[in-house]
Amino acid sequence: MKHQLDDCPLCHGPLEHGFSAKACGLSFIPAGKLRNFAFVDEDLNKRKWIQKFFVSPARYSPSQLCRPCGLYLVDYETVLTRKEADAAAASLQPRTAK
DSSP states (O other): OTTOOSBOTTTOOBOEEEEEEESSOOEEOOHHHHTSSSOOOEETTOOOHHHHHSOOOOEEEEEEEETTTTEEEEOTTOOBOHHHHHHHHHHOOOOOOO
């Protein structure tokens, strides 16, 4: 996991390490597009159009969560299968609050 942080950039508390899981893609809409009447979101997981409309296996991306301030960071460039995510999860050590 190339972009793993240990402390929250906002409150400096501990980040909980885990994974985002999404079968239909990870959506992002820039503020400028959202102001338009009609817009198309960007799929950061780069799912093919057919994968968006039919059931397909979930994709997992490493992520960090700060529960106290609600910040959720996702390394969307790294996409793992369930088997790869399970192996990566086994190597993560749980963090406790400071």
